[in-house]
Amino acid sequence: MNQEYPSALLERAVKEFTKLPGIGRKTATRLVLHLLKKGEDEVASFSESIIKLKREAKYCSVCHSISDTDICPICVNPTRDHSIICVVENIQDVMAVENTMQFRGVYHVLGGVISPMDGVSPSDLNIESLITRVTSGDVKEIILALSSTMEGDTTNFYIYRKLSQFDVKLSVIARGISVGDELEYADEVTLGSSIINRTPFTGKTY
Amino acid sequence: MNQEYPSALLERAVKEFTKLPGIGRKTATRLVLHLLKKGEDEVASFSESIIKLKREAKYCSVCHSISDTDICPICVNPTRDHSIICVVENIQDVMAVENTMQFRGVYHVLGGVISPMDGVSPSDLNIESLITRVTSGDVKEIILALSSTMEGDTTNFYIYRKLSQFDVKLSVIARGISVGDELEYADEVTLGSSIINRTPFTGKTY
Numbered sequence: 001m002n003q004e005y006p007s008a009l010l011e012r013a014v015k016e017f018t019k020l021p022g023i024g025r026k027t028a029t030r031l032v033l034h035l036l037k038k039g040e041d042e043v044a045s046f047s048e049s050i051i052k053l054k055r056e057a058k059y060c061s062v063c064h065s066i067s068d069t070d071i072c073p074i075c076v077n078p079t080r081d082h083s084i085i086c087v088v089e090n091i092q093d094v095m096a097v098e099n100t101m102q103f104r105g106v107y108h109v110l111g112g113v114i115s116p117m118d119g120v121s122p123s124d125l126n127i128e129s130l131i132t133r134v135t136s137g138d139v140k141e142i143i144l145a146l147s148s149t150m151e152g153d154t155t156n157f158y159i160y161r162k163l164s165q166f167d168v169k170l171s172v173i174a175r176g177i178s179v180g181d182e183l184e185y186a187d188e189v190t191l192g193s194s195i196i197n198r199t200p201f202t203g204k205t206y
Numbered sequence: 207m208n209q210e211y212p213s214a215l216l217e218r219a220v221k222e223f224t225k226l227p228g229i230g231r232k233t234a235t236r237l238v239l240h241l242l243k244k245g246e247d248e249v250a251s252f253s254e255s256i257i258k259l260k261r262e263a264k265y266c267s268v269c270h271s272i273s274d275t276d277i278c279p280i281c282v283n284p285t286r287d288h289s290i291i292c293v294v295e296n297i298q299d300v301m302a303v304e305n306t307m308q309f310r311g312v313y314h315v316l317g318g319v320i321s322p323m324d325g326v327s328p329s330d331l332n333i334e335s336l337i338t339r340v341t342s343g344d345v346k347e348i349i350l351a352l353s354s355t356m357e358g359d360t361t362n363f364y365i366y367r368k369l370s371q372f373d374v375k376l377s378v379i380a381r382g383i384s385v386g387d388e389l390e391y392a393d394e395v396t397l398g399s400s401i402i403n404r405t406p407f408t409g410k411t412y
Contacts, residue, residue, distance in 0.1 A: 004301070004304055004305075005301065006266075006271050006272055006273055006278050006279060006280065006297070006300065006301070007259075007263055007272045007273055007274050007278075008274055009255075009258055009259045009262055009263050009274055010259060010263065010272055010297075012255045012258075012259070013255040013256050013258075013259045015255075016251065016252045016255040016256075017252075019248075019252070020237050020240060020241070021236065021237070021240050022233070022236075023237075027228070029298060029301070030227060030228075030298070031226050031227070031229075032256070032259065033296070033297060033298065034226060034227050035226070035256055035259075035260065036259060036260060036263065036272070038260075040260055040261070042225075043256060043257060043260040044257065044260075045222065046222045046223075046225070046256065047253040047254070047256050047257045048253070049215075049218045049219040049221075049222040050219050050222075050238070050241055050249060050252065050253050051249065051250065051253045052215055052218075052219075053213075053215045053216060053218070053219040053238065053241075053242060054241070054242060054244075054246055054249040054250075055246070056215055057213055057215045057216065057242065060212075065212050066212055066213045066216055066242070067212055067213055068213050068214055068215055072212050072213075073212060074212065090239070091212070091216075091239060092235060092236070092239065094212065095210070095211065095212070095235070098210055099210075
């Protein structure tokens, strides 16, 4: 649909919004016209927040997560267990694992997974720095928490080969049926994995 | 869910995005992190487009639609029929009617509909200026193209009463079943209206 905009300024703003993932022309128009109704202060605050983030946000020099400081709050925290590193794909995954409140170790953000189809090779990811962390520090365990996809599995295997020569325990997050899921709808690989990796029943529910 | 962000800058940008309609915390995080991956130029361009729109966009002094100039391209266009005014709620509706390519008249943007529940009274809308247009120019017809809601109907009636003393034809867009709709799923009011307002069959389909 060739939508004609009554204003070039409007059209430009809409075009910028449509570059965002999952935002089409209609949604973009709605968002932009919503902003237009707001006060100039609010629009400035919106616009500034993005510019400021882009200009000032740093990436933690240890784990590569986003941070306002050179080393992120998790990596500087002495109460966290620095001998366990959870390897994740991106910053969202750090937040997702943090939200579970089940992990008190530290993180390592790869910045993606190996995907020849998308032109992502191991050298594009923060794998070298992970190996440096393993060799230099007293890391006891690496937990691989990547997506359960072909790319995630490939990346897991690549890291496994790179780290097999070091004295470090390598584990992968459990594959099993989701909490709340009904058994009959689970796929057989997941269900099979959940049986093989069954855990002692302690009487606790979730 | 109390999501802890590893960066205050990130959190601020996400908060700004969640103020937009239909954008939750998860989507906002995804959009912001997408922008963060882009180059500084692109982020600046995004941010600037909104600021520029807010600062420089004008509203047409005739029809109140958005415009880069004092009078919008439609209102200055001599090939449009200035004797027919289509009354709509907002700028999106101008674009929607324009996209149909079935209307060669001009517009009048009310800026909303009368809604006592939301505290919108007739004085908050561009109704006075519509009456001025009717009294000062040679307007022959006003087409009311508001939403088919209680608020839209109220606004239609209010405008009808205000304009009844003037020699101007007042019409309302047809209510009927949508193109592609199946009859059995149409509500009875719509179906009834489509029967009452039936049109001569010319052999054309859509």
